[in-house]
Amino acid sequence: xxxxxxxxxxxxxxxxxxxxxxNNRKWAKEHVEKNPEFFNELxxxxxxxxxxxxxxxxxxxxxxxxxxxxxxxxxxxxxANLVCNTDLNVMSVVNYAVRHLKVKHIIVCGxxxxxxxxxxxxxxxxxLLNPWLRNIRDVYRLHETELDAIKDEEKRYDxxxxxxxxxxxxNIIKTAAVQQSYKKNEFPIVHGWxxxxxxxxxxxxxxxxxxxxxxxxxxxxxSTE
Amino acid sequence: MASxxxxxxxxxxAGNRVYAQKTTEQDPNAFADLSKGQWPEILxxxxxxxxxPETTICNCKxxxxxxxxxxANCVHAHDNNTAAVVQYAVxxxxxxxxxxxxxxxxxxxxxxxxxxxxxxxxxTWLHPMRELxxxxxxxxxxxxxxxxxxxxxxxxxxxxxxxVLKQHPAVTKAINDxxxxxxxMIFDITNGQLRLLEESGGRRxxxxxxxxx
Numbered sequence: 069x070x071x072x073x074x075x076x077x078x079x080x081x082x083x084x085x086x087x088x089x090x091n092n093r094k095w096a097k098e099h100v101e102k103n104p105e106f107f108n109e110l111x112x113x114x115x116x117x118x119x120x121x122x123x124x125x126x127x128x129x130x131x132x133x134x135x136x137x138x139x140x141x142x143x144x145x146x147x148a149n150l151v152c153n154t155d156l157n158v159m160s161v162v163n164y165a166v167r168h169l170k171v172k173h174i175i176v177c178g179x180x181x182x183x184x185x186x187x188x189x190x191x192x193x194x195x196l197l198n199p200w201l202r203n204i205r206d207v208y209r210l211h212e213t214e215l216d217a218i219k220d221e222e223k224r225y226d227x228x229x230x231x232x233x234x235x236x237x238x239n240i241i242k243t244a245a246v247q248q249s250y251k252k253n254e255f256p257i258v259h260g261w262x263x264x265x266x267x268x269x270x271x272x273x274x275x276x277x278x279x280x281x282x283x284x285x286x287x288x289x290x291s292t293e
Numbered sequence: 294m295a296s297x298x299x300x301x302x303x304x305x306x307a308g309n310r311v312y313a314q315k316t317t318e319q320d321p322n323a324f325a326d327l328s329k330g331q332w333p334e335i336l337x338x339x340x341x342x343x344x345x346p347e348t349t350i351c352n353c354k355x356x357x358x359x360x361x362x363x364x365a366n367c368v369h370a371h372d373n374n375t376a377a378v379v380q381y382a383v384x385x386x387x388x389x390x391x392x393x394x395x396x397x398x399x400x401x402x403x404x405x406x407x408x409x410x411x412x413x414x415x416x417t418w419l420h421p422m423r424e425l426x427x428x429x430x431x432x433x434x435x436x437x438x439x440x441x442x443x444x445x446x447x448x449x450x451x452x453x454x455x456x457v458l459k460q461h462p463a464v465t466k467a468i469n470d471x472x473x474x475x476x477x478m479i480f481d482i483t484n485g486q487l488r489l490l491e492e493s494g495g496r497r498x499x500x501x502x503x504x505x506x
Contacts, residue, residue: 088335089487091352096485111398111483116343117301124378126333126359129348133355135308138344145360147377157374160364160418161341164400167412172301181328184381196462200377259302265328268313270306 109139116142119165119256121158121236122177123149123184128263130177133270142169148184148232149176150203151239159243165256166245172255174240177270178233179263180226189228204228207235230273233260237275244290250281251291333359336382338375338454339394340366340401345480347394350487359388364418365401365447366393368454376461383473384463391464391473393454394487395447396480402443402450406433425449444479451477451490 099106118141120130130136130143144161151158165171178185187194188204208215211231218224237260240246249256258280260273285291316323333356337347341362348358361378368375382388395402404411405422426433426446433442455475458464467473477490 088351088353089489092350092485092487095350095352099485107483107485110344110485113398114343114400118305124360124382126331126357127327127355129346129353129355129358129360131346132348133309133312134305135311136305138346138349140343141346142341142343143346143362144341145362146374147381150374152374155372155374156414156418157363157369157372159414163412163414164341164364168400183331183385187381187385194380196380197377199373265324268309268316268324268327270309272306 114139114142114169116140116165116169117172118142119162119169119171119174120144120177121146121149121151121161121174121240123147123179123182125179125182127265128177128179133263133268142171147197147200148182148188148204149178149236150200150232151176151236152203153239153242162240162243163245166243166249170249170253170255172257174246174256174258175261176233176236176240176258177261177263178229178236179265180229181265182229185229185232186225189225204232207232210235230262233262233273234275236260237277238280238284241277241281242284242288242290244293247281247285247289247291248293327356331356331359331386333357333382333386334389335359336379336388336391337361337394338363338366338368338378338392338458339480340364340396340399342396342399344398344482345394345396350480350485359386364415365399365405365422365450366395366454367401367418367421367450368393368457369418369421370457370460379458379461380463383461383467387467387471389473391458391475392478393451393458393475394478394480395451396482397440397444397447398482399443399447402447403439405446405450406439406442421453422446422450425453448477448479448490451479 120141120143122128122130122145124145124147131141142165144158185204188201208228215224215228218227237258240258257277260275262271336359338361339345339347341364347360359382361375401419405419405426429449433445436442436445455477458475479488
């Protein structure tokens with residue numbers, strides 16, 4: 069935008085800004101026409117069945133790609149759908165979703181072609197992004213033998229996207245909130261999925277929740293309050 | 294709500310198949326185009342609340358809005374998670390606007406009206422919002438009820454989050470170099486409408502900040 073007439077820039081920004089409000093009014097009107105009680109029902113509260121932990125990538129709006137409406141899915145999105153043990157942000161989301169909203173399913177959803185994963189495997193200093201992306205480099209180190217055996221670069225990168233999802237599922241299962249709720253209620257169940265742009269479909273990585281839970285509890289057992 | 298755990302998963306898997314099919318029917322090249330990359334104009338920092346799905350309520354399409362959602366749409370100064378999102382969206386993708394959107398009936402805002410124990414994790418996350426309540430006690434006490442107080446806390450939290458964002462190095466640079474703008478909004482769950490927060494700079498004469506007339 070540098071070098072353009074400031075008036076033109078301002079006009080352009082104004083238009084795209086207004087578009088959001090126009091779109092929103094249109095959306096609200098359509099819902100009231102279909103169901104006059106729609107927003108009254110929504111105001112009463114939320115009881116979502118799902119917690120979605122996905123990537124911030126603009127191409128993957130969780131509710132739209134799963135066909136869900138407002139009120140059905142609690143959502144956290146960050147760079148490369150990471151669940152870090154020391155991150156108060158994601159831990160607050162997991163805590164609230166599991167202990168207060170009592171969600172039945174937690175879905176960690178990555179996607180092929182993830183810019184965060186790609187950035188993490190480039191040999192480059194990325195400043196403020198370093199501490200965040202380090203977690204993905206650690207996933208690589210955990211699965212170094214398997215990944216290095218994949219000769220095709222694109223396929224290796226796709227596999228890292230999948231393994232990153234599996235490790236983030238494991239990180240969620242390591243939390244006290246999930247272990248204690250599952251012991252008491254038999255939910256939530258954690259799922260690992262990957263979204264593919266080539267066909268718009270979700271792929272289930274079939275992480276095997278119960279076995280994974282048993283596997284980590286030798287060391288990470290926090291199920292006793 | 295789904296009747297059993299397995300049904301709930303089947304439902305969204307089926308929902309995804311319908312999405313993929315409809316998208317392709319409307320535009321056979323849709324997924325080929327999406328595969329090429331993303332050029333979103335907007336970074337949206339919103340609440341994790343299931344009732345505020347940004348792309349749906351703004352009637353936007355996949356590819357339009359880069360998204361971070363957390364409990365009560367907070368931007369805390371030392372939060373690496375949000376900082377990484379902002380760095381990537383503003384520094385690498387070059388979004389043109391950053392929106393922080395709070396909402397009415399927000400659980401985080403309601404819980405900030407008192408000091409009830411929500412567990413150590415959530416208590417710590419919401420601490421800055423509860424501090425806002427203490428700081429603005431006189432104003433909040435004058436409001437008619439807790440619904441109104443929760444809305445006001447949500448607004449104050451959006452304004453505070455914008456202030457924190459302005460200190461982010463990528464944001465400071467983008468404001469100076471290419472006119473990035475920041476906007477505070479509230480989504481009203483009772484009528485489905487977005488409202489621009491004037492206090493966040495809406496009608497001031499600063500270049501690039503405005504509100505729809």
